[in-house]
Amino acid sequence: MSASAVFVLDLKGKVLICRNYKGDVDMSEIDHFFTLLMQQEEEGLVCPVMSHGNVHFLWIKHSNLYLVATTNKNSNASLVYAFLYKLVEVFTEYFKELEEESIQDNFVLCRMRVGPANVCVCLCACARVCVHACVCAGDKGKSVAMEDVKFHQCVRLSRFESDRTISFIPPDGESELMSYRINTHVKPLIWIESVIEKFSHSRVEIMVKAKGQFKKQSVANNVEIYVPVPSDADSPKFKTSTGHAKYVPEKNLVVWSIKSFPGGKEFLMRAHFSLPSVENHELEGRPPITVKFEIPYYTVSGIQVRYMKIIEKSGYQALPWVRYITQSGDYQLRTNS
Template sequence: MASAVFILDVKGKTLIARDYRGDVPMSAVDRFMPLLLEREEEEQTAIPVMTDQGINYLHVRHNNLYLLALSRKNSNAMTILLFLNKLTEVFAEYFKALEEESIRDNFVIIYELLDEMMDYGHPQTTESKILQEYITQESHKLEVQVRPPMAVTNAVSWRSEGVKYRKNEVFLDVIESVNLLVSSNGNVLRSEILGAIKMKCYLSGMPELRLGLNDKVMFENTGRSSTRTKAVEMEDIKFHQCVRLSRFENDRTISFIPPDGEFELMSYRLNTQVKPLVWCETVVETHTGRIEYMIKAKAQFKRRSTANNVEIIVPVPDDVDSPRFRCSIGVVAYVPEKSALVWKIRQFPGGKEALLRAHFGLPSIKNEEAEKKPPIAVKFEIPYFTVSGIQVRYLKIVEKSGYQALPWVRYITQNGDYHMRMPDPIRSSSRLPPI
């Protein structure tokens, strides 16, 4: 629990202060900046949690502001830091930009929010959608209501009661980003899959949703065979607060009452060896006064899938000139401000290959001895496909009124941090076949 919360400017001057428990002297905030500077000198980095004279200082920095919580008890540091981050999100929702000026212009509403979001040092309602129902930016004061919104008194603080839609629908997107680093000799140095399940819920009432995935642990726990369906073992799973964690821990059922509208239900990671989906083989030849590239791109995924909006960004020396290109598919452009050529392929079917040849003039001799260039970067998006093989087995929607809802599921695989290092240039009197 937090004893007090402060908002400070970049020099440590107090802009807003709220004392919740009265067990910490408010003058203790004067020690924050000296402690922070002292720790940064010692550790060469910012420390979010510090202790001095029996008082814990926990802070986050946002733009030119510090949000600081003081606590005398042995509190849960992560809970308080999470609360401070939620404060920045809520303030940003209200004021558009969270800066020192917006703090000075909105004292009244900030104190109202601090009183609603924390009670006697314990975090309460932190969902901006719910807070905006009864704390309005226009009035700058708490409106008198007959009763507080149901979401405040209800255990489901992220959803209001009385939501109604003429057509009940759920849109579910399974989005996976592939992080990949390939060495200049073609070895995969690092690969992982970062996944997220995002939802848009337009459902009436207080529906109960249950989501089933081809989860390996669930198959093992229930003794079910996963021979028909490939099972996926997810790591570092993070859920939205609406998911019942105890239910998931017991039987791996993802059960929840969703927020209204758009939200991220869960994220996960697979630390696995990923076969590069878009592979690039590169040959670079340097000659006196010119440099030539030959790049072969391969779509190494199933033939029934197609990669959209593929971009292959190849770094070139800073002072090249006279670009000439020839490619079997797509379009190529030289982008001098990025010192790169950009090869764009609008649609790249699985199993296909494409070839690019590029020729540049190289007037400067020093570039022949240039240091290693940045790696090739690849961008792409493959709809109706997940590299991990994760599948939505079912999405059940139960609401006491008994209406029928339409669930829509979409799969997308895209690039994350996807790079391939280039081989060293070949110095040759011969040359690649002429363009």
């Protein structure tokens, strides 16, 4: 490729990922890009090619990101831009939406490096590699019985049957490699208790307590608790010990959002609503409370990847990376009166 290096920056000019292809341009030159861009925007003359000394910046903007290629040669600009737009296309295929958050969350395509740049990503997603991953069914010697195990068609089943090694050539894009079911009883990771109090046929107060029933060293992210309320409720008032609550009248719900929920912690939310008539609500029933969350670096089943080995014969550097995450799925709890 004509470019010496490629960078992905956020809207403040901070380097999120980068790849140095030729080594003939100092990587610190990218620090001048954002300054040049701000100067041109102030002057009202933004150019797709900018220069600092003998270093040229060819760039595009996508969502909340800048993709920038650097070169000190008289490079083929159309080829460089074709590469940048193709890079957006490839990343979008993998991440669904290419933005700052998706770059930070998808380290499976990245390799970490200590230095000025936070992450150095393998920017060529076209290489075909053979991956061997050994699955350890259980934590600290405890066995886990897996049922209804299903593999993607790329998996070589003979290896798994013989030594529990999953050997495969990854298909393009995102795919589900393996699914399974366990019958082990698992207590709810976020337990919900609710109390509904009715007063004088004119108002309802709802108290919801949420408790993290997982390891204290783990943290649930982006927790959302959906609490059903009567269809004619109005004049909402909320009080929360953490996070924030909002009323969604078109869905007859209160949504309690908690960005970070450590294991072992308890939090409270109180909601007060005015009602025309409490008696009518006995006919509506009591829909369940729904909870959504994700816990990174945590597995409920205890299934672990013991090691990962990548075999790549074309000279492309690929490094293994394993990331665990538990998501809530269909998670409902009954309300109490």
